[in-house]
Amino acid sequence: MMWLTLPIAAVAAGVMIPSLIILYFLKLRRRDVEISTTLLWKKTIQDMQANAPFQRLRRNILLLLQLLILIAGLLAVAQPEIRSDEPPPTRSVIVIDRSASMATVDETDEDGNAISRLEKARREALNYVDLMGSGEQRERGNKVREAMVIAFDRNATVVQTFTSDRDRLRRAIEAIEPTDGVSHLAEAIKLANAQEAVVLENVGLVTVPIYMWSDGHIQDLEEVTLVGDTRFEFNSVGRNGTPNVGIVSLQAERDYDSPDEATLFVGLMSTDLESREAFVEVAIDGLRAGAGSVTLPAAAEDGPGYASFVFPLQRTESAVITATVTTEDALMADNTARMILPPAQQVSVGFVTEGHLFLKYALEALRLSRVVQMTPEQFLERAQRGQTSEFDVFILDRWVPEVAPAAPPDLDSAGNEIFDPTLPPGHYLIFNAIPKLRGLFTGEPVREAPYGVLEWRRTDPALDSVSLANLTYWKPASIVATEEVRILADGEHGPLIVEAAHDTVRAITVGFDITETDWYLKPEWVLFLGKVIKELGRGATAGSAEARPGGTLSTRLPAGVTQATLVLPRGDRVTLYPSEAGQVSYGPIDEVGFYRLQWKGPAGSTDVVNGDTVERAIPVNLLDASESSIRVEPQLELNVGIIQAVGAGDGDPRYSTKRLWPWLMVAALVIMMLEWFVYNRKVHL
Amino acid sequence: MRRIENPTRPRTIDDLVTGDLIARVTRLDLASRKIFAGRMKGERRSKKRGESVEFADHRPYVRGDDLRHIDWNIYGRLDRLFMKLFLEEEDLSLHIIADCSASMDCGEPSKFEFIQKAAATLAYIGLVNMNRVTLSAMGDAVNEEGQLVDVGGIRSTLRNLRGRRRVREMGDWLCKLDPQGSTAFDSAARRLALTRQGKGVMVVLSDFFFKEGYERGLRYLLGRGYDLVVIQVLSPQEVEPDLGGDLRLRDVEDGDAAEVTISGPLLKRYKANLNAYCKQLHSFCIRREITFLTVQSDLALDALMLDYLRARGVLR
Known part of the structure; x- marks a missing residue:
């Protein structure tokens, strides 16, 4: 037991208890009673006083009760607690x-x-x-x-x-x-x-x-x-054993042959120990598009039961899709998942080359809406006429309008140099040439030898599902990058694939020529090319983004946007300022839901235009089986x-701490009532 | 123990002695352990030789004797004059002294009412048996202005009643008594002793809580040769006090106050003191051949008369 305010109670006790006893001695409110004679009473009092000087206090139940009340109150003042x-x-x-x-x-x-x-x-x-x-x-x-x-x-x-x-x-x-x-x-x-x-x-x-x-x-x-x-x-x-049904995955894939058709996959999980049925509702752009039920298997000892729900949909444009499990359960955050279905549009590519057989075949193998091959001169002509925006992505093969300068000895201060970009606005995939962009420099020539890849950003959208482990290259470009440049892959010789951005230009520079590698016959090459073009294309068409709670929300806005407002799911507004590359970030994200980014200016292909305001919805989902299995x-x-x-x-x-003072106060109250009763009934022992 | 506010008082002899009680006590008569000389012819054998029909003794004739009482048969046989003596039958004097101080007006039932009824019953028994009954009220008298006046301890006396015809007079006198003032037992006893003529049975009814003591007063009465009967009357509340809390106990007679906080030990001590006081009085009386008994005011009168007093030889 602990006493929180014992000194105060001790002081109060020191003052009040003697006061009460003194008051009792001094108490003069005696009731007058006429009796036949005081002869015997006087004698009795004399006897008692002779025997006990404190006879007034002896067995005096009223004083005893009042002392008990006072003691209970003082103990309550000391705030006793019992701790477990x-x-x-x-x-x-x-x-x-x-x-x-x-x-x-x-x-x-x-x-x-x-x-x-x-x-x-x-x-x-x-x-x-x-x-x-x-x-x-x-x-x-x-x-x-x-x-x-x-x-x-x-x-x-x-x-x-x-x-x-x-x-x-x-x-x-x-x-x-x-x-x-x-x-x-x-x-x-x-x-x-x-x-x-x-x-x-x-x-x-x-x-x-x-x-x-x-x-x-x-x-x-x-x-x-x-x-x-x-x-x-x-x-x-x-x-x-608390039952919970949650959405653990949500994906929509457009049909490869007919991109207008898409299939929505909803992965569901149940921790219920009995098999149960779950109802899934799918809404597109806020309107109910369909619903269905799924029978979820019972959760076993080793883990929850999983099931999936497939929903076909036909949609050419982009769509805001929401899937909801209409079941009340212990955890509500995983009952709804959201996503943006990108539009069926495909990327158009401008291929600037003097002639490259492997690249040409690879591009043909990809499903692109348009591939136009041109020479560097034709590209410059288009640039002068301002016609570069008709292509989503340009691929520059071993050529750039102006090569990056040699790396200065003090690389850190070099980042502050002001560059006048020589590339027209747009998105570029550059092979084996280093463009003049902020943070990029040309280093010492690299000795010709077989090199391997050390590390790459596996989670970057451009390299998602692409393995560079089997890549061997011989004559890499010597790229020197400051901190402003994102290094997507590091080779044994230095940075191999980098992403640099400068105002209206975004460029992924690959430091090797495909003919100087052992990669050109491997399927990873085409996968890599497709992913990079898709990513650049999505960026060009102002692609959508996705995030997880606790992480950071990051997306690239169209070129020219200087300020955007982020509307959080609960309605709060945050003003964001895009970086030079158009990148805006917000985090950490606390809750799931749609985060709506609004700005004035150019719109991407998935963005919704309302008058002069452009809005982009970014879904944030829990989609985590570990969290949803609330075991x-x-x-x-x-x-x-x-x-x-x-x-x-x-x-x-x-x-737990049990506070005793309320009980002491109750005890004091009860004793007070007892005292009142005794006083009124003149009970005497 | 406490004083009764506005008590109802008996108004007539019928309130004091009920018909039922009369029926039960009529056959009783006063008894006396001593034989006293009476003043008038009565129903009781006297010390004196008298004129009853019961032969008592012979004595030689002396000159001047009544010739009618000479036993002529003995004169015939012995040729000497002898007087034939007969037993004399005289009345018995019964003196009832009732304490009429304010302290008697306490308790539930009231001690004074009990004393009134006991005195009335005893007086009735005395009257119907042709005894000479005198009643005295101890206490201060009240003058016309309502003030207490010291009258030497005896407020009033009703003397020498005799015969059933005086019952109503006796009842009226008792009903008029009002308990007031204090008791000066010493002076009352002295005055009674000095003024009393003749001897007989004297019954004193009181609580005997006299602050100046009861011993001297009783000795005064004893000195006159009375057959003394002391009846101490206590209220049930005096025996088992119903008090509680912090009190200022005020004596109804002299206003003396005692501040007490009622507690278990205090009450225990009070009872012990009361017991000791009663025992002391009892012992004082026994040693002087005074008939003594302590009764509570809730005792039934027929029990007092038929059991208590008969057992002690006061009545027969």
Whole structure:
């Protein structure tokens, strides 16, 4: 038991209890009663006084009751608390999962009302904070207990740095709101360790106990690194067996032969232990386009049951598609998924070359709307006439209007040089030539030798599903790139594929000629070419974008847009300023839904034009089977071993504190009523 | 124990002695452990030789004796004059002293009402048995202005009633009594002792809570040779007080106050003191051959007469 304000109560007791007794002695309100004689009473009083000087107080039930009332009140002033757990360590880190699955409503509070896992986690964390004791203890020389609060989903945020101020900790914990992101713990642990290192750099390596509240759906467990014997307590929230139906994938593919037709694939998942039927509604541009039911298999021990729903649709233009599971369940964030179906339009390519057999055949193999071959002179002529915009993408084969200058010795300062772009506005795929663009320079010639690829951006749309592992090249262009240039692939000799952007120009430069590689006969070559042209083409037609909660929303606006407004799903507006390449970014994203980007100016092909305002909808979906399977993990496998969850399932709430003062006040009230009764009934012992 | 506000008082002898009680006590008569000389012819054997029909003794004739009482048969046999003596039958004097102080007007039922009824019943028994009954009221008298006047302890006395015809007079006198003022038992006893003529049975009805003590007063009465009967009347509330809380107890007679906080030990001590007081009075009386009994004011009068007083030989 702890007493929060014991000194105040002690002082009050020191003053009030003697006062009450003195008042009792001085009490003069006696009732007059006429009796036959006082002869015997006088004698009795004399006898009693002779025997006991405090006879007035002896067995005086009224005074006894009043003293009890006073004592109960004074004890209430001292604010006694009964605590169920040992007090926390002097420093600790409170880590709370705020990912999508934590919004699952499958917990109950003390009154039996349903609450979300995050709410449960918050309450337990608040109880934990209450255990830390108040700041007044510092003045009494007791141990000061400090804590910091980190909330995490895909990203981690320090919502409160180390403090012993319980009010600030409580406010920070109460302010943690659920997001629709997935859970990544590694960053949170790094933040905790980093904060500790700053505070205790003179003390040495001291590991801080970490108290985490989560349902255990952590996707990056292998990346979580705990130092040495760090105490890590995994407080599990949530209950297993809560049924949830969610959309875990949503994809639309246009038919290769007839692009007007598309097929929508909705991947569904159920954690219900019994087979059940789910109804899926599909809406296109906000209008209900169809619905159907899917029978979802029962979830097994090892995982949830999966099913898919296929919906054919016919649409030439772009479309905003929303798929919804019309089932009320514990987690609502995964019941709706959204996507943008790109238009059926295909890319037109201007092929600037003196003649390249492999490229020509490869382009013919791709399904493009138009491929026009031209010489560099013809290209320059078109450029002078301003006719370059009729092609979505230009492919420059071993030629550029002006080659990038040689790399200066101080590369960092070179980035600030102002370039006058020699390429006309447009999107370019350049083979084995380095254009004069911001951040790109020509390096020392590279020795002719077979080189391999070291690393490439596998998640970049331009290289999505393309493997460069089998590529060997001989005579690469020597590209030197500053930080302003995105390096898509690094070869053994240096940057191999880079993406540079400058105002109205976007160019992906490939540092090799296909004839100087072993790639030209491999299918990856055509796949690579197709992906890059598609990506550049999508960018040219102001392509759509997609994002995940917790991540960053990033899209490229048409050239010439200087300002755009992002309307969040809940209606908030954020003003964004595109980079020179037309790139706008916003993040981290908290919730799922459509993020609408609005601007005034040119529109891309998927954009909706309303008067002079252009709008682009960007879908953000949970689409995460791990979060949707709201199973509670009983343990976590970390680098330091297996951490068993504590407090899982039904049981007393962890770190609960029972405040006794209301009960003491009730007791005082009851005794007061008893005293009133005794006084009125003149009960005497 | 507490004083009764506006009590209802008996108005006539019928209120004091009910018909039922009369039926039960009519056959009773006063008894006395001593034989006293009466003043008038009565129904009780006297110490004196008298003129009844019952032979008592012979004695030699002396000059001046009534010739009618000479036993001529003995003169014939012995040739000497002897007087034939007969037993004398005289009346018995019954003196009832009722405490009429304010303290008697306490309790539920009232001690004073009990005393009125007991006195009336005893007086009735005395009257119907042709005894000489005197009633005295102890206490201060009230003058015309309603003020208490010290009258030496005896407020009023109704003397020498005899015969059934005086019952109503006796009842009226008792009904007129109003308990007021304080009791000066010493002076009352002294005055009774000095003014009383003749001897007989004296019944004192009081609570005997006299602050100046009861011993001297009783000794005054004893000194005159009365066959003394002391009846201590207590109210049930005096025996088992129904008080609680913080009180200022005020004496109805002298206004003396006692501040008490009623508690278990205090009440226990009070009862012990009351018991000791009664025992002390009892012991005082026993040692002096005074008939003593303590009764509560809720005791039925027929029980008092038929059981208590008969058992102690006051009535037969």
